[in-house]
Amino acid sequence: MRASDEQHMAQALALARRGLGLTWPNPAVGAVVVSPEGEIIGRGWTAPGGRPHAEAIALEEAGEAARGATIYVTLEPCAHEGRGPACADVIAEAQPARLVIALRDPDPRTSGAGISRATAAGIEVTEGLLASEALDIVLGHVYRVTQGRPAVTLKTAVGANGFVTRGDGAPVWITGPDARAHGHLLRARSDAILVGRGTVAADDPSLTCRLPGMSCRSPVRVVLDGRLRTPPSARLFEDEMVPVWLICADDEDQPNAERLQERGAEIIPIPVDAEGLPCVVEALERLAGRGITRVLVEGGPSVARVFLDADLIDEAVIYQGAEAVGGDGLLPFAGEGLDRLTDSGHFTNSHTRSFGADRMTVWRRNRRCSPALSAT
Incomplete structure (x- = not known):
C-alpha cells in the first residue's frame, strides 16, 4: 500500500x-x-x-x-x-x-x-x-444481491417534544428551510421514495426533489395503498415525468385501478400480511426485482412502525425542530416514541448536524459484513 x-x-x-x-x-x-x-x-x-x-x-x-x-x-x-x-x-x-x-x-x-x-x-x-x-x-x-431487497432509509421530522404533526390535507412544516432542503437531497440520492396512502391523504405531497436544478433527480414515487384509494386528483400525478407505483393487495377487487392507471400510475399487486395490508417484505422484494437499490421511507407513523417492527430499517435520519408540536401531534412510531429506535441497542448514532435551530441525527443499524463480503 x-x-x-x-x-x-x-x-x-x-x-x-x-x-x-x-x-x-x-x-x-x-x-x-x-x-x-x-x-x-x-x-x-x-x-x-x-x-x-x-x-x-x-x-x-x-x-x-x-x-x-x-x-x-x-x-x-x-x-x-x-x-x-x-x-x-x-x-x-x-x-x-x-x-x-x-x-x-x-x-x-x-x-x-x-x-x-x-x-x-x-x-x-x-x-x-x-x-x-x-x-x-x-x-x-x-442487499439486493444477497438479500433480495434494497437498502432502506427512514426519514422523519419531529418537534422539540418528539411528536410529529397531524396532516390536514397539506404539508405542515416542523423544521426550517435548510433542514427541508437537506431532506430533498436525500430524495435526490434515493432510487425510490415510499409512503403510505395515509400520507397522501393527510399531506397531498408531490414527493419530488425540489432543489434548484435537481428536479430531474426525483426518485420513483411508491405508495402502499392496499385498496387503491389514492385519489386520481392527488398532486402525485401532476408531474408525469416521475413514475408513480402503487402497491396494493392482490386479494382485493380494485375498482379504482383503471382510473389510476389512466393518470399514469403503475399498479403492483402483492400478497397481504396478517392484518390484510400489503406485506412490506414482499414490497421491497418487488422493488428490488425492478432494479431499485435505495428506498427512502417518508411515510407517517404507521408505515414507520411497520418497517421498524419488520427490522427493515438500515438507517434513520431524524430531523428535530426547535418548537414543540401541538396537542394533536402523533408519536413517530404509531404509539411509541423515538426511543423505540434510538434506545433499542440495534442502532448507533453515526453523526449529528445542525441546520440553524434544527438538528439532524443519523442512526445506522449495527451490522457486520458476512465473510463473503469482507475484503481479503
Missing part, C-alpha cells in the same frame, strides 16, 4: 456518490486513474441508467497513458458483459500496472472473477482500501 492510495480512493468514493439515485439497477461506482508520477489522468463515475461504467469512462479519458498507471475503483470491476464489455476486460486491455479496489462485488457473476482477470493479465491487485466507506455507498446493491 502506498501513502497516496487512501487519498486517491477517497477521491474515487466522492465520485461514486455523485451517481447515487441515478444509476439503478447498477451500483454507483467511482474510478480514478493515476499516472506513475502521481497525476490524475482519468476520472469516472457510473453514468445515469447504469451505463457506461465508471472504469470505462475513466480509462477512456486516460487513453494510452493508462498503461503502467494505477486505477482506483470503489467496487470490484464487473466480469460479465451487458450493454458493453466487462470492465475487468477493459482494464486488462488498458494494462495499468496496479488495480486498487475498495470492496469485492458480491454479485455471483463477478465476485472474485474481476480480480482474477486482472491478476491473469499481470496487473497487481490490492483490495479492501476504505471498504467500509465503499459499503455505505453500495449497501443497496449488496
Whole structure:
C-alpha cells in the first residue's frame, strides 16, 4: 500500500456518490486513474441508467497513458458483459500496472472473477482500501444481491417534544428551510421514495426533489395503498415525468385501478400480511426485482412502525425542530416514541448536524459484513 492510495480512493468514493439515485439497477461506482508520477489522468463515475461504467469512462479519458498507471475503483470491476464489455476486460486491455479496489462485488457473476482477470493479465491487485466507506455507498446493491431487497432509509421530522404533526390535507412544516432542503437531497440520492396512502391523504405531497436544478433527480414515487384509494386528483400525478407505483393487495377487487392507471400510475399487486395490508417484505422484494437499490421511507407513523417492527430499517435520519408540536401531534412510531429506535441497542448514532435551530441525527443499524463480503 502506498501513502497516496487512501487519498486517491477517497477521491474515487466522492465520485461514486455523485451517481447515487441515478444509476439503478447498477451500483454507483467511482474510478480514478493515476499516472506513475502521481497525476490524475482519468476520472469516472457510473453514468445515469447504469451505463457506461465508471472504469470505462475513466480509462477512456486516460487513453494510452493508462498503461503502467494505477486505477482506483470503489467496487470490484464487473466480469460479465451487458450493454458493453466487462470492465475487468477493459482494464486488462488498458494494462495499468496496479488495480486498487475498495470492496469485492458480491454479485455471483463477478465476485472474485474481476480480480482474477486482472491478476491473469499481470496487473497487481490490492483490495479492501476504505471498504467500509465503499459499503455505505453500495449497501443497496449488496442487499439486493444477497438479500433480495434494497437498502432502506427512514426519514422523519419531529418537534422539540418528539411528536410529529397531524396532516390536514397539506404539508405542515416542523423544521426550517435548510433542514427541508437537506431532506430533498436525500430524495435526490434515493432510487425510490415510499409512503403510505395515509400520507397522501393527510399531506397531498408531490414527493419530488425540489432543489434548484435537481428536479430531474426525483426518485420513483411508491405508495402502499392496499385498496387503491389514492385519489386520481392527488398532486402525485401532476408531474408525469416521475413514475408513480402503487402497491396494493392482490386479494382485493380494485375498482379504482383503471382510473389510476389512466393518470399514469403503475399498479403492483402483492400478497397481504396478517392484518390484510400489503406485506412490506414482499414490497421491497418487488422493488428490488425492478432494479431499485435505495428506498427512502417518508411515510407517517404507521408505515414507520411497520418497517421498524419488520427490522427493515438500515438507517434513520431524524430531523428535530426547535418548537414543540401541538396537542394533536402523533408519536413517530404509531404509539411509541423515538426511543423505540434510538434506545433499542440495534442502532448507533453515526453523526449529528445542525441546520440553524434544527438538528439532524443519523442512526445506522449495527451490522457486520458476512465473510463473503469482507475484503481479503
